Amino acid sequence: MGKKGNKKSAEHKERVAAKQSKKAAKSEKKSKTKGRDADSDVEDADLDSILAQYAEEQAKFLKVTEVVSGPPTPRSSATVLGSPSNRNEILVYGGEYFDGTLATFFNNLFVYNIDKAEWKEVTSPNSPLPRSGHAWCRGGNTGGVYLFGGEFSSPKQGTFYHYNDFWHLDPSTREWTRIETKGKGPPARSGHRMTYYKDTWLLRLTPPAADAPSNAAPAVRWERRKKPANSPNPPRAGATMAYHKGRGIMFGGVHDVELSEEGIDSEFFDTLFAWNTDRNRFFPLSLRRPRAAGKKQLANQAKARDRSKATEEELLENLRALEAKRGAGGEDNDDEMLLSTPKPEEEPVEPEKPSVVRFEMPHRRFNAQLAVQDDTLFIFGGTFEKGDREFTFNDMYSIDLVKLDGVKEVFYNEPGNWHLLNEDESDDEMDEDEDEEDDDEEEEGDTMSLDTPSPAPTDATVPSVTQEMEQLEVEEQEGEPSVQDSRPQPRPFESLREFFSRTSEEWQKVLMETLKERGVGLEKNVKELRKDAFSMAEEKWWDSREEIMALEDEQEAAGIGEVVSMADRTENAGGAGRRR
Numbered sequence: 055m056g057k058k059g060n061k062k063s064a065e066h067k068e069r070v071a072a073k074q075s076k077k078a079a080k081s082e083k084k085s086k087t088k089g090r091d092a093d094s095d096v097e098d099a100d101l102d103s104i105l106a107q108y109a110e111e112q113a114k115f116l117k118v119t120e121v122v123s124g125p126p127t128p129r130s131s132a133t134v135l136g137s138p139s140n141r142n143e144i145l146v147y148g149g150e151y152f153d154g155t156l157a158t159f160f161n162n163l164f165v166y167n168i169d170k171a172e173w174k175e176v177t178s179p180n181s182p183l184p185r186s187g188h189a190w191c192r193g194g195n196t197g198g199v200y201l202f203g204g205e206f207s208s209p210k211q212g213t214f215y216h217y218n219d220f221w222h223l224d225p226s227t228r229e230w231t232r233i234e235t236k237g238k239g240p241p242a243r244s245g246h247r248m249t250y251y252k253d254t255w256l257l258r259l260t261p262p263a264a265d266a267p268s269n270a271a272p273a274v275r276w277e278r279r280k281k282p283a284n285s286p287n288p289p290r291a292g293a294t295m296a297y298h299k300g301r302g303i304m305f306g307g308v309h310d311v312e313l314s315e316e317g318i319d320s321e322f323f324d325t326l327f328a329w330n331t332d333r334n335r336f337f338p339l340s341l342r343r344p345r346a347a348g349k350k351q352l353a354n355q356a357k358a359r360d361r362s363k364a365t366e367e368e369l370l371e372n373l374r375a376l377e378a379k380r381g382a383g384g385e386d387n388d389d390e391m392l393l394s395t396p397k398p399e400e401e402p403v404e405p406e407k408p409s410v411v412r413f414e415m416p417h418r419r420f421n422a423q424l425a426v427q428d429d430t431l432f433i434f435g436g437t438f439e440k441g442d443r444e445f446t447f448n449d450m451y452s453i454d455l456v457k458l459d460g461v462k463e464v465f466y467n468e469p470g471n472w473h474l475l476n477e478d479e480s481d482d483e484m485d486e487d488e489d490e491e492d493d494d495e496e497e498e499g500d501t502m503s504l505d506t507p508s509p510a511p512t513d514a515t516v517p518s519v520t521q522e523m524e525q526l527e528v529e530e531q532e533g534e535p536s537v538q539d540s541r542p543q544p545r546p547f548e549s550l551r552e553f554f555s556r557t558s559e560e561w562q563k564v565l566m567e568t569l570k571e572r573g574v575g576l577e578k579n580v581k582e583l584r585k586d587a588f589s590m591a592e593e594k595w596w597d598s599r600e601e602i603m604a605l606e607d608e609q610e611a612a613g614i615g616e617v618v619s620m621a622d623r624t625e626n627a628g629g630a631g632r633r634r
Contacts, residue, residue: 108183115179118176118228119176124465129160130186138199143427147201154444155210171464178228180230185206186204187204187245198225201220203240203242279334280334290306290309292420300332301599305433307420308323337600341460411461416433420436429455434449445469449464451464558584558587564590
């Protein structure tokens with residue numbers, strides 16, 4: 055963020071105050087005022103006429119069309135979701151872009167094909183009107199995607215309009231349908247959250263209101279969770295989260311501190327956390343570089359290269375012998391002619407552009423949109439501030455939540471006026487370097503050479519991952535009593551398949567005992583029992599994932615590879631090998 059002394063100006067403080075007053079005005083008026091000039095910044099802009107023009111333009115589309123396009127243009131407060139009908143697609147809808155003067159709202163639907171790395175833009179005659187700050191979610195057993203609410207404003211943001219309409223999107227046909235609800239539904243709003251639970255759509259209101267869960271079937275009870283003992287510090291706003299197999303994946307955010315009357319100082323984050331919903335614990339997720347190949351693996355690769363080289367030489371020898379035989383015989387044989395006939399030159403195929411993979415998180419930001427599809431996290435857009443300037447990111451990244459083997463760049467376009475941010479950061483870095491040089495000149499005594507390695511931290515100074523985990527367990531014991539889990543535990547470097555293969559019988563016993571305790575009949579066959587046992591093992595594997603990865607990182611740092619128990623090695627060994 056630059057130097058701490060570089061405070062935000064009084065103008066920025068006025069901008070923050072204007073934002074707060076603008077939000078207050080939105081909630082009080084519900085923003086349906088009328089006027090003449092749609093582009094004016096007065097409170098009487100005719101939003102109804104603006105939206106009517108949008109609807110008229112929308113009606114010109116005679117059918118749903120889908121064309122290959124580039125990625126979405128820069129936008130914030132859009133929604134991103136993994137398609138419930140196609141595990142190879144990511145859906146992006148709506149959003150707004152503010153260039154410092156005018157606000158533009160969108161209602162186009164973009165579909166990203168993960169395997170093809172291809173974007174398509176969808177237009178429809180019955181698409182919802184432009185909006186941002188809306189919420190949508192999967193439809194569960196009913197299928198499709200459901201959308202509610204959002205906001206729209208005049209170009210200069212003088213007046214606002216909030217929606218309370220409810221929509222259904224069929225992700226297969228790309229068709230939108232407006233749903234007319236019976237009775238009084240939730241009032242218009244934006245910035246809310248929505249999810250699907252069995253037969254009930256739940257709206258998470260901001261702030262919470264009396265109609266939070268409505269028409270619940272089955273009954274839904276709101277529960278306030280105890281604050282996790284190890285929640286990210288400092289606290290942050292604008293952090294976003296997506297659900298993945300019993301845990302919430304959280305990224306980014308901003309922490310504002312009011313330093314003085316001159317303004318506020320903001321700290322932005324690019325950290326990734328996993329919140330375990332059952333244990334109510336946060337675990338930092340760090341990128342992991344691929345492990346270097348061991349000596350045995352390198353030797354096998356060298357042998358494979360030697361074998362392929364020998365095979366190639368043998369084929370060339372056979373070809374030369376066949377050609378020599380044809381030349382000596384003087385008679386043309388069709389099969390031999392095929393060997394000597396030169397093939398027509400093929401047009402060079404342009405190789406696919408390799409994906410950019412980095413081992414650092416995307417630039418720090420807040421209000422990024424997250425979606426999970428098939429164990430892969432997608433990060434779309436977001437906002438960053440520097441001084442009085444606001445930058446809307448126009449990029450998208452993906453992270454494999456199982457391997458965490460880098461950040462893959464789906465697309466990246468430099469934000470407008472991005473050079474201003476880079477210039478400011480470089481100036482700040484130069485100032486910091488100058489300050490450090492001045493400090494170095496004041497210090498007395500010998501300085502460390504650049505070639506001299508820094509002393510390695512000792513266990514007495516830096517706690518290990520194991521010590522941190524033990525500390526968490528102590529905190530848990532001091533707080534709420536924990537139940538000892540006697541079920542099989544995954545081991546470091548053990549895949550889900552290996553874990554279940556090793557513990558299959560134990561999980562089947564756990565399943566049988568659970569069914570017996572619940573008084574459920576044991577009519578299931580062996581295949582069904584094994585399937586349910588695998589589901590339990592999979593849940594446990596994911597539940598322990600962060601802790602196991604922390605142990606793996608600690609073992610790798612200590613130069614320890616995969617750990618195999620003597621019992622397993624003895625069972626799988628034979629003859630003299632059992633005694634080794």
